[in-house]
Amino acid sequence: MLSAACKPERANRSLAGRLRRETADAHHRLETRLDLLCRPVDRQRFVHVLHRFLGFHTVWECAVRRHAGLRAFTDARTRLPHLRRDLVALGCDPAELDQLPLCLAAGELAACEASALGSIYVMEGSTLGGQLIGRALTEVDWLPDGGLAYFNPYGRETGAMWRAFHAFADARLPAQAHGAAVAGARRTFEVLEAWVP
Ligand code: HEM
Structure with a gap:
């Protein structure tokens, strides 16, 4: 029998476990569609993918920050500056970045806090x-000085940032909202799969 003090920890683990288990198929599909690791890793392919992620993040970050309880957390993790920096380093004109198509479907992903x-x-x-x-x-010869930051924004802190995300999500989400969070995660993979390739 678990003591009362153990129960929250078990509930916490179950949110991370549910998210991982119940999105594993969607992750696999997106990873396969993006095919970012095929050799040789292609510069044009990366520019395209980063363009699409910029169109996604521009809408998505704005929608997520409408939830007052998430704002401070997500503002500290914005990846828009990384996307812009990477794309400019890869030779894109900053003015053109403002004209890229926007992923409007990204807004609905933050319809409620759990989904966000x-x-x-x-x-x-x-x-x-x-x-x-x-x-x-x-391995590539086109990598700009300083590398590309979008996919690796935290460097050595990646593991710590990941654990901090889970601690934050556990603290904000009651168990009855876990299903809505899983649905939001699955829908996010679907939107990306339709938008990025
Ligand atoms: C070539 C593309 C990708 C590869 C090879 C890849 C590979 C991986 C690997 C190896 C992990 C596990 C890391 C670990 O346990 O330390 C992981 C985790 C994860 N990836 Fe990807 N990934 C890719 C793209 C993406 C994209 C584009 C997204 C979403 C936008 C994504 C979302 C996730 C998520 C949510 C997890 C955490 C799973 C968990 O709960 O443990 N991945 N990925």
Whole structure:
């Protein structure tokens, strides 16, 4: 029998576990569609993918920050500056970046706070796979000085930032909202799969 003090920890683990288990198929599909690790890693392919993520983040970050309880957390993790910096370093004209198409479907992912947190789970998780992408990029001759930051925004702090995300999500989401978070995460993978390739 668990003591009362153990129960919250078990509930916490179950949110991370549910998110991982119940989105694993969607992650696999997106990873396969993006095909970012195919050799040789192609510069034009990366420019395209970063363009699309810029169109996604521009709408999505704005929608997520409408939730007052998430704002301070997500403002500290904005990836828009990384996307702009990477694209300019890859030779894109900053003025053209403002004209890129926007992913309007990204706004609905933050329809409620639980859905937004599920969606944040997906985008924060991309920094984990980003470690592999970063390693593949070290082999290319077109990598700008300082590398590409979007997929690896936290460097050595990646693990700590990931654990901090889960602690934050656990603290904000009651167990009855976990299903909505999983639905938001799954929908985020679907929106990205339709938008990025
Ligand atoms: C070539 C592309 C990708 C590869 C190779 C890849 C690979 C991986 C790997 C190896 C992990 C596990 C890392 C670990 O346990 O330390 C991971 C985790 C994760 N990735 Fe990806 N990934 C890719 C793209 C993406 C993208 C584009 C997203 C979302 C936008 C994403 C979302 C996630 C999430 C949410 C997790 C956390 C899973 C968990 O709960 O443990 N990944 N990825």
